[in-house]
Amino acid sequence: MRPLRGWVRRFAALFRRTRRDGEFSAELDAHLRAHIDDNVRAGMTVEQARRHALITLGGLDMTKETYRDQRGIPAFERWTRELRHASGRLRRSPGFTSAAVLSLALAIGANASVFTVVERVVINPLPYPASDRLVMLDFSMPSRNIPSGFNSMTAREYFFYADHARTIDSLAAYRWEDRTLTGETAERIRIARTTPSLATVLRTPPEIGTWLPNAQRRGAAPSAVLSHGLWVRRYGADPGVVGRTVVLNGVATTVAGVMPASFVFPDAGVEMWINEPFATSNDDDYSYTGVARLRDGASLAEFRAEINQLARSLAPQAPGEGYEAIFSTALTLQDFTVGQVATALWFLLGAAGVVLLVACANIANLFLVRSDARQREIAVRRALGAGTSGVAGYFLAESALLSIAGGALGLAAAGAGVRLLVASGPALLPRLNEIRLTPIHAAFVLGLVALATLAFGLIPLARIRSSSASLHDSSRSGVGAARNRARHVLMGAQVAFALVLLVASGLLVRSFVKLRALDLGFDPVSRLTFQVGLPPSSYPDRDRIVRGHQAILARVGALPGVRSASIVNCVPISGRGFCGGAPLFAEGEPPPRNDTVRPIVASRPVAASFFETMGMPLILGRGITQADIDGNSLVTVINDTLMRTAFRSDNPLGKRIRLSPHRANGAPLWFTIIGVVHATPTIALAEPRPAPQMYLPMFAGRDVFPRVDVMTYVLQTSTPPLGLAAAVRAAVKDIDPNLALAQMRTMQDVVDAAAAPRAFTMVLIAVAASAALLLGIVGIYGVMSYAVSQRTSEIGVRLALGAEPGAVMRMVVRQGGVVALGGIGAGLAAALAGGRAIASLLYGISPRDPQVFVVMTVTLLAIALVACWLPARRAAAIDPITALRME
Amino acid sequence: MGKTDVWQGTLALMILKTLETLGPQHGYGIARRIEQTSGHKLLVNYGTLYPALLKLEQEGYIKSSWGVSDNNRKAKFYQLTRAGKKQVEREAREWNETTAILARFLSPDEA
Numbered sequence: 002m003r004p005l006r007g008w009v010r011r012f013a014a015l016f017r018r019t020r021r022d023g024e025f026s027a028e029l030d031a032h033l034r035a036h037i038d039d040n041v042r043a044g045m046t047v048e049q050a051r052r053h054a055l056i057t058l059g060g061l062d063m064t065k066e067t068y069r070d071q072r073g074i075p076a077f078e079r080w081t082r083e084l085r086h087a088s089g090r091l092r093r094s095p096g097f098t099s100a101a102v103l104s105l106a107l108a109i110g111a112n113a114s115v116f117t118v119v120e121r122v123v124i125n126p127l128p129y130p131a132s133d134r135l136v137m138l139d140f141s142m143p144s145r146n147i148p149s150g151f152n153s154m155t156a157r158e159y160f161f162y163a164d165h166a167r168t169i170d171s172l173a174a175y176r177w178e179d180r181t182l183t184g185e186t187a188e189r190i191r192i193a194r195t196t197p198s199l200a201t202v203l204r205t206p207p208e209i210g211t212w213l214p215n216a217q218r219r220g221a222a223p224s225a226v227l228s229h230g231l232w233v234r235r236y237g238a239d240p241g242v243v244g245r246t247v248v249l250n251g252v253a254t255t256v257a258g259v260m261p262a263s264f265v266f267p268d269a270g271v272e273m274w275i276n277e278p279f280a281t282s283n284d285d286d287y288s289y290t291g292v293a294r295l296r297d298g299a300s301l302a303e304f305r306a307e308i309n310q311l312a313r314s315l316a317p318q319a320p321g322e323g324y325e326a327i328f329s330t331a332l333t334l335q336d337f338t339v340g341q342v343a344t345a346l347w348f349l350l351g352a353a354g355v356v357l358l359v360a361c362a363n364i365a366n367l368f369l370v371r372s373d374a375r376q377r378e379i380a381v382r383r384a385l386g387a388g389t390s391g392v393a394g395y396f397l398a399e400s401a402l403l404s405i406a407g408g409a410l411g412l413a414a415a416g417a418g419v420r421l422l423v424a425s426g427p428a429l430l431p432r433l434n435e436i437r438l439t440p441i442h443a444a445f446v447l448g449l450v451a452l453a454t455l456a457f458g459l460i461p462l463a464r465i466r467s468s469s470a471s472l473h474d475s476s477r478s479g480v481g482a483a484r485n486r487a488r489h490v491l492m493g494a495q496v497a498f499a500l501v502l503l504v505a506s507g508l509l510v511r512s513f514v515k516l517r518a519l520d521l522g523f524d525p526v527s528r529l530t531f532q533v534g535l536p537p538s539s540y541p542d543r544d545r546i547v548r549g550h551q552a553i554l555a556r557v558g559a560l561p562g563v564r565s566a567s568i569v570n571c572v573p574i575s576g577r578g579f580c581g582g583a584p585l586f587a588e589g590e591p592p593p594r595n596d597t598v599r600p601i602v603a604s605r606p607v608a609a610s611f612f613e614t615m616g617m618p619l620i621l622g623r624g625i626t627q628a629d630i631d632g633n634s635l636v637t638v639i640n641d642t643l644m645r646t647a648f649r650s651d652n653p654l655g656k657r658i659r660l661s662p663h664r665a666n667g668a669p670l671w672f673t674i675i676g677v678v679h680a681t682p683t684i685a686l687a688e689p690r691p692a693p694q695m696y697l698p699m700f701a702g703r704d705v706f707p708r709v710d711v712m713t714y715v716l717q718t719s720t721p722p723l724g725l726a727a728a729v730r731a732a733v734k735d736i737d738p739n740l741a742l743a744q745m746r747t748m749q750d751v752v753d754a755a756a757a758p759r760a761f762t763m764v765l766i767a768v769a770a771s772a773a774l775l776l777g778i779v780g781i782y783g784v785m786s787y788a789v790s791q792r793t794s795e796i797g798v799r800l801a802l803g804a805e806p807g808a809v810m811r812m813v814v815r816q817g818g819v820v821a822l823g824g825i826g827a828g829l830a831a832a833l834a835g836g837r838a839i840a841s842l843l844y845g846i847s848p849r850d851p852q853v854f855v856v857m858t859v860t861l862l863a864i865a866l867v868a869c870w871l872p873a874r875r876a877a878a879i880d881p882i883t884a885l886r887m888e
Numbered sequence: 889m890g891k892t893d894v895w896q897g898t899l900a901l902m903i904l905k906t907l908e909t910l911g912p913q914h915g916y917g918i919a920r921r922i923e924q925t926s927g928h929k930l931l932v933n934y935g936t937l938y939p940a941l942l943k944l945e946q947e948g949y950i951k952s953s954w955g956v957s958d959n960n961r962k963a964k965f966y967q968l969t970r971a972g973k974k975q976v977e978r979e980a981r982e983w984n985e986t987t988a989i990l991a992r993f994l995s996p997d998e999a
Contacts, residue, residue, distance in 0.1 A: 006946070006947060006948055007943070007946040007947045010946040011946060025938070027962075027964075028915065028938070028963075028964045029934075029938075031914065031916070031957070031961060031962060031963040031964065032914070032915050032916045032934070032963075034959075034961055035914070035916040035917075035957060035959065035961065035963065036916060038959050038961075039920075060935070063935055064934055064935040064938060067935050067936070067938075067939050068938050068939050068942060070939070071939035071942050071943055071946075072942055
């Protein structure tokens, strides 16, 4: 390939140019001497010979120039020259350069970091093969007042669906449990009790060893698979752990294998998977969650329809259990995993995009101002024969340098931004720990840089082309109307974008404030909570469980700094479903035609003084006392939601209710209502409908529903709650060294964690809005300052002719104010139109909340007017004499 | 007819042919030789000669080295490479074909 070889050499010739130039000079010199020698031989005098040779040789420099062009790559050399000159020009105007580079770095950094997180978390969140075929089972029971989002099923349902569903390849069911892992130290860990089909559904092989065996031999030790994290943390990543026996809740369990670090199912908190079989008999136990892989060609809608049909055909097997009331609302695993977070992150990406637009408008404006100031220089270039490409080179070189610098800084900022997002992001964000800035994301940044270069470089070029810049009018200080219009449009756009982001952040802040001001029904301040599970090996029956909890409660309740202590199965906002829920029956009401219309009530077994300890005031009646506990009294306290559901306006005190599993020896077990409290949030902070709840004495005799072996303790403290943690651990260890505490935290932490995703979105949008506002202010100030400086002489004339300085100020402010008002109008229209995008992120306010709109509009207008007023003041202070002399 | 500048595209062939005939030669010598061969009807513009030499060298048809001329002066000598020799043959053949075709167009009585 001759041409290629030529180019390679030409490229090589770009280096060591001085030496090559010298060599060519020597060659030309030899040529000249040879010519002179010839001429002398032909009879000329030396002087004549030299003159003749020089004339024949022609323009020496021109020859050298052509030679250089052939030697190297002229376009490349011209570009390096343009870039060198441009960098010189940029160094000479540090204000412009740093403003442009910083705006760009801010915008690119924000976009790249948010894009990185969005790509990992929203676009590509699941590390499983063909993850788009995975679906989560989810249900609604409209007749029982249960909306979709109820992702629990009974074991009977699981086995029936697994056997009969034709639209799926495989189905797995699991449930979270907390168990105590004993050994050198006792440790409370979260496990998933799962069917062995889980690895088939997710198609993920273990890192070492094997997955849970499909069939367990009768009497054989149960099997466990460790998470990568637990394997490293507790077993020092020793491969020999496979086949070893670990003790879980006192039960010897064989380790079958270790899963890879990327396998975080159902969430990152689960450290072990075990295959303890499910009991099929208990139809009240909605405690299993299902995940399935769709068969090729089957759609989600077909799967839902099939599950609805299968649930109906399950009803005759277990009459009266309400299976006919179930509707499938299955959703893809991806939607399930990222759901609400996805909306917030997309919104954030949009906000980052808007910041980029504001920054672009800002830089374009800076460039416009600069191109106006450079009219004369450009005109000279033109006059000296520079074509459009020459002038384009002038601007493109500057914008390329700025974009590269901005991109490099932006990339560095993005690295920091991603770390910040990861560190402050809600813990439930999937795959958060894997987020890194990768080449894909760097390519995204490069794309932004390329776009930015073209955009900024071409804007002034378009202006130069449209206005026939020439030497004679470039010295005049008038400014064309078209030029002003472009700047004003850009400035108005900045105001509009800034307003949209300000309104969005205002809405989020206001709904966050509303959320935090929400009446929780309890007092989270000065409350410590932790979980204790009594393993069945040492606590095999209810008697021993009761005595175990009583002993721990007595010991921690007596610790100094503890004002009162109590126990419940699940504290509010525990985030895990109903935590023991069953259909409600009220005594004396007519037997319902259909069991399926009964509301599901969350059941809360508690120890004495629970309501005082949690800070839950009683609306009616009294709380549950130690006498009730000791006497196994069949009493209950209900919340106001249950009171309204079951008793409308009647006084419920003294009435008797039960949940369907409340039976003793086949006879129903009725609980007498002795008090009413306010509803507390069950799963999340802002629940549209708080769940009906009943509280009962935790040891209330007979077959208690739900189980009480794993309970959550609550301490009301007179000192900072976490300061008691060590003392509490020591006290529990003293009672039984094999017990481990889990989830030690303050109630305030529980509430904060529930609000964290909203806080995260709110803070980031607020940051984006502040950035847009800052850029917008700089933009307005810059444009108005420039306008004033261009009109110096005109203003001078006005002042000389007797105009009041105040009038001049008003004129300038009016000019800027009109543009700002235009921008605000456009921004208001956009914010009103785009309200639906943010609606799902709001709580308790409308996306058109007038208060937010008014406050933000007035704030922005005031700031815009100040940004106009500063240059206006300078205009009014112009000295007419100086101004006129300048002309 | 006065002197004309050498035609674009043919200069490379002329240089190669000159080097084939004369052996290693410096730029001045090549220029003089081309002028002489053309019966002084062509004027070799130095501004095109040296870039053309450089291009041929970049493409690997000729190579250059510093040497001493007949007049005992230092000069840069160019000589054909192996690829250059093949290139002379190929280009000469193509040129002959082209001129033969053109000749037929220009003398209609032979058609």
